[in-house]
Amino acid sequence: MTSWPGWPSSPEAAMDEELQRLRSILDSLQAGTWEWHIPSDTVIVNDRWAQIVGYTLQELEPVTGRTSVALCHPEDLSHSSQRMTAYFAGQTPRFDSEVRLRHKQGHWVWVRDSGCIVERDGTGRPVKLVGVRQDITERKQAEELARSEGDRFLALARVSNTGVWEWSQTQRLLWASPEYFTMLGRNPGDYVGHLTLAQVWVRWLHPDDLERATQAFADYLAGGAIGMYESEFRMLHANGSWVWIWSRGSGLSDANGLPQGRVVGTHINITSLKQARAHLRESQQQLELISNNIPDAMVFQLDCGLAGEQRCMTYISQGVQRTHGLTAEAVQQDASLLYRQLLPEDAVHLQKVERASIANFSHFKVEARSRLPDGSLRWFMVCSSPRRLDNGHIVFDGIEMDITERKQREQEIFALNTRLEQRVQERTAELQAALQRLEQAQEGLLQSEKLASLGALVAGVAHELNTPIGNAVTLASTLQQAHRRLQQQVASGLTRGALNDYLVDVQEGGEIIERNLQRAAELLGSFKQLAVDQTSTQRRRFDLQALVQEIALTMRPAIRKTRHQLHCTIAPGVTMDSYPGPLGQVLMNLIGNALVHAFAGNAQGNIWLQGEPVEEGWVRLRVSDDGCGIPTRYHKRVFDPFFTTRLGQGGSGLGLHIVYTLVTGLLGGRIALESHRGAGTCFLLELPLHAPASAPDTGAAAPK
Template identity: 35%
Template sequence: FEYQVRQRSGDILWLSDSATGVRDEAGNIVRYEGTLRDITDQKRAEDAIAEGRRLLQQVIDTVPAVINVKDRDLRYVLMNRYMAGIFGIEPSDALGRTTADLMSRYGAAKTDENDKRVLKLRKGLGFYEEEYKDSSGNMRQWLVNKLPLLDAEGEIERIVTVALDIGERKRGEQEMRKAKEAAETALRNLRETQASLIEAEKLAALGRLVAGVAHEVNNPVGISLTVASALERKTAMFTAEVERGELRRSTLNDFLSTSRDASSQLVSNLNRAAELIQSFKQVAADRNYSDQRNFDLGDLTEQVVMSLRPGLRKHNLTLNVECQPDLTMNSYPGPYGQVLTNLFLNSVAHAFPDGRAGTIDIQVRESGKDNVEIIFSDNGCGMSLDVRRRAFDPFFTTRRDQGGTGLGLHIVYSIVTNRLGGRLDLDSEPGSGTRIQIILPRVAPLEQAAE
């Protein structure tokens, strides 16, 4: 048996006492013979081991992850409280038990298979993912690593397993994937909607041009109709006099003079109407002409401006155009016309509130060897810093209550920077008008996304 004794110095000794009874001839015990050993060092070593194991258990119990150690027979010799809690037991309850005692048959078989791989390969498996059910029947997902512990001879003595619960991370990844898909779908829908609105804005701008040109064409056509009606009446009167035989020289001279004047007015006004219609036809055709082709920038600018002039009169505006001759380009005439039209309509709508008079200037000139410069400016009310910063943003408008879509200048920016391969700069101050500089390459990029 073992017991403690206190020395005179106060130190405690552990003693191990073993004795055997010595019997006489009659079988009676007459004395005891035995040994008394000092096992203090042994006890201290055992206490140190126990304390180390207790400390190790405390440490691993603080880790929010699965930690366990098994022997070569795949029985648990150590398990932390986190893992024991998964199975609804105390860590000490797991000692000496196998995975089959704690897990489902499927989970135990997978775990034992990986433990045996460690014994066979004599090295760790590296991190891998694994699933098994807890005591509540919930499927748990884990990031696992298994490592061998070697004895003094280099043989595998233990297998250490560490596993992190990655279920929350997996759910987060799944939610992120769903959120990403939803965001991509929303962005795709937004782009489709934006494209539809931009196309609608283009058609609306074209419609405003049609209305303006129709109004302008009505003037020469109306005059021509009035002149033709008057000439018809004069001709009827002249014919009646001829049929009655009452034709006089004065009547003939008067009829000839009236006919000359009427013919001159008809030719002049009908030519004016034809020019307007031809100009509009060219602009409309160019808008639908998406292919790249050669054209004279000055001529095209004049054609576009001619279709814009009908909108000037009712707005009390003056439009000045200055084009450098012989500026040949290989680009997209339709989108260029759309740019000028949108800039003009934007200026008319925003730069001159309350019907105030004003001037719009367009200058077209060469800029270096390979570029052209278009300056579009007005002497209108100008823009504040906030408006200027957001002027080209889609759907930004200062006239939402009056039906503005906020796409006019965005379309300009999109066409210039994408289809035409250029750049633009906006300069404006409140009360000082607005100036937009556009730099375009004389040869547009071949592969640019449509606006």
């Protein structure tokens, strides 16, 4: 038999050659082979089968069906079993399964088993199954990475509410993510399957944007979908409103850089951004309108560079024309036009203030003078604050106001204040002189009041001494007459009876004269102490009842000239360590005030002087009357100096003021007035039994 060149010489050789070729193919694929004898559960494998999981063949022998089960990941066992069952049942053309196996080093290895039945028994049951095993770990990792990246991209799109879309030029179909529809208030479930641009884009475009938006996308596709596609348009929301969309996309290329006919892109809802931009434009217009219409002022933004090395006006209002005679355009081109108008000393000061503000990033306010093109000199106030922009530049935002008129007013006010100060000084000198004269007059009146009190005292002394001295004089005259009679009787012949009568008259007269002179001596002693008290502020211990009796005795002559009555009721045993003179003057002034003012038009009235101790260390005195009372409108003024209702009728207006001053000052107490028109008047005094060591402030509180 002749054999052709290159052909096997025999069937056996042909089979060997075929087996060798298969081995070469399997080696190139680095695939493991396996042959499973099902009835005996024995598996014949090659070295590569064991190497895939990091073992040698000897380490795994004997290999059975349970060997793979022991190495398989628990989560993949059911999957592999289901695939085998489906193949044996004829549901799949071959057995094909992907599972994870435990590597010898402990990690998991993805493998793919593919096989088919090569032998069955007489009943058709599988006897032998052969196949190959491939390590697909790298492929699985790549798939997992791609899936993770895809999930991450879709998650980012979902979180950012970004709609993702893909357009196929060849199929002319559109795929869109759920966010593509939800940002338009639509249910993504209503838009599944094959979608067209007309369905989910063109028909929702705003009429004013339709032509422009569709033409822009068509032009991008016509240009080969090279570079980036970008467009802004409005799409109809399900609620009838319009949503501004920023659409961006890019064509996909293959490994050779050739277009694939697919464009992927995103839809971003920029409605809020559009509204914010509109509001910003409106605010800018309002700000510009306001800044341009501020009278006698200009608003500016000054760029000072990265570290204050330059001065460039990035914005200045039209007010610069009114305040500096320069156009806004000219100043924006050359900011030095403004600086050159400054007076030299003010320019130096402003630059110093600006440098300090930049160094500390602090607000500043400065006044400066500028010489305008028309030659006039104007005052300006500059208020500004620095801040740093995103590009690192430092800018001043501020306002400059023309304060020339204010400065003129300040100068006028300063001159006026100077004149006023001079006038105030002159007037103050006049008032001081008048006050000095007034104090002298007041001192004179106070002395008059004291002299009046002494006059009352003298009158009382004269009246009280008149009786005992008069009696003594009368008896002395009587005794003198008796003495002359005795001399006559002696000359004519003195009888015993006449002598006895004379002796009786002399004895009785002497006794009467002695009693009257003793009474006069007692009165003089009392009046002497009262006079000392009235003319001094000597402090001593005294009995309040005795002091009041002396005062009543002193006031008796003045009271007897009227039909009024003085009733004194003082609790016995009240001893005070105070100033009897000032206290006596207070009581005499109050009694005298009642005699003068309380009973106008009344023929007869009563005055009560009452005293009793209150809580520990204090005594309460009441000087009251049943006269006409004091009108309510005068209550707050009765203690004021020189206040009197009998002006021109002898009243000085100092009596009650002296009372108030002594009670609240030297005596350390408090005085109050209770009076109603037609119901009499009561002065209530509350005094400490021990006067303070030094005079307290006027109005010192006392117990109620």
